[in-house]
Amino acid sequence: MDHPLPATAAGTGHGTLRDRLLRRLQAVTGRPSWRDRPLSELLGIDRNVLWQALKVAVSAGVSWALAGWLLDSPSPIWAPITASLIALLTVRASIRDAVEKVVAVLIGIVVAIWLGDLIGLHAWSISLIVALGFLVGKVLRLNGGAAAQIPINGLFVLALGSAQSGQRFLDTLIGAGVAVVVNFAIVPPNYVSAATRSVAELSDGIVDVLSAVADGISRPWRIEQATSWLREAREQGRISTAAESDVDRAAQSLELHPGRASWASALGRLQQANDTLQIVEVQVRTLARTVRDIAAKVPAQDGRQPPMPMASATLFATARAIEAFAHTLLRAEKDAREVVAAGTAHRAVEVARSKIAEINADLADMLAANLVRGVFLGTLVVETGRILDELESGLAAVGPASQEPVEMTDPG
Secondary structure, three states, rough: OOEEEHHHHHHHHOOOOHHHHHHHHHHEEEEEEEOOOOOOHHOOHHHHHHHHHHHHHHHHHHHHHHHHHHHHHOOOHHHHHHHHEEEEEEEHHHHHHHHHHHHHHHHHHHHHHHHHHOOOOOHHHHHHHHHHHHHHHHHOOOOOHHHHHHHHHHHHHHOOOOHHHHHHHHHHHHHHHHHHHHHOOOOOOOOHHHHHHHHHHHHHHHHHHHHHHHHHHOEOOHHHHHHHHHHHHHHHHHHHHHHHHHHHHHHOOOOOOOOHHHHHHHHHHHHHHHHHHHHHHHHHHEEEEEEHHHHHHHHOEOOEEOOHHHHHHHHHHHHHHHHHHHHHHHOOOOOOOOOOOOHHHHHHHHHHHHHHHHHHHHHHHHHHHOOHHHHHHHHHHHHHHHHHHHHHHHHHHHOOOOOOOOOOOOOO
């Protein structure tokens, strides 16, 4: 006898449910899941991160030594501070930030010297200089970090005297220059790998939600479970927003990057995967809402909806298609020359469409037996079809399906 799943288990579905889905995916692809990543990738520490740590260290050390040698200063602390902040940026951003910080320091020094001679050092004069520096930064459209340098340097000059202003400016100039040079010389920041992880997390979340719904409706289920699925589907919106932001940052990181050409294909696949999954995330949310509406509006016996085995099989097949799509576009993000083999993903979509065809064949009888339930089931079919359309469009954008002879099985 089937029993309804507890709301928490049906909502999360992270234990045996994920294992079951991954086994089904492996049966389709003939290889372990692409989500079986090494520990270094799960921790977010890859070769690029280590290079950036080295670059920050070199920038700080060289700027300190160079400033001390050129300026004969025993502690040119502002040089490594400026270098460390700029060295973490992309090539284009480091040039922009270096110019803005130097300009901001110069403006802060001029404002402080000018007003300091007129009004002296008082609580109200400090407030005035900080306010004026803030407004100047806004007028010049400086970024947050550079704009903050104007009042900071104004206060620095007021507190320590104008004799230190030249040292402060030159320290900043040396630190900014060293950071830009080091940024070009030592592996410039490249955020394609980080963005790939974000898009992979989005795909994981979408697949988990869809799989939880599919597993739940394969047996009698309650409205509490459907509400939990809808809540989890809505939570994917936060992950979707983060992935979108990370992909934009990845594209910006390749501007003026010396290795841009070798990463162009990888970035294109990443952007296509993200564009498709952004739409799919919304559609899965609509699916979860439809299932919740079924539970809320269709009369249920003992508070439990009867199983929906055909819809369950369709959603499972769609989840496998999404997983295969992500595997196809994200598995080789570091090899720009690799031809995308989309055949497996296309076949996964075909299996999902065959499940939809089975439902459509019986939809008239379902409508006759229960009009309201049949209408909701038809909505599920429509939304699932839209998801598959998006996956096919995304695959078509990166190249035709390969013809590798991989046997297609339907584990559902």
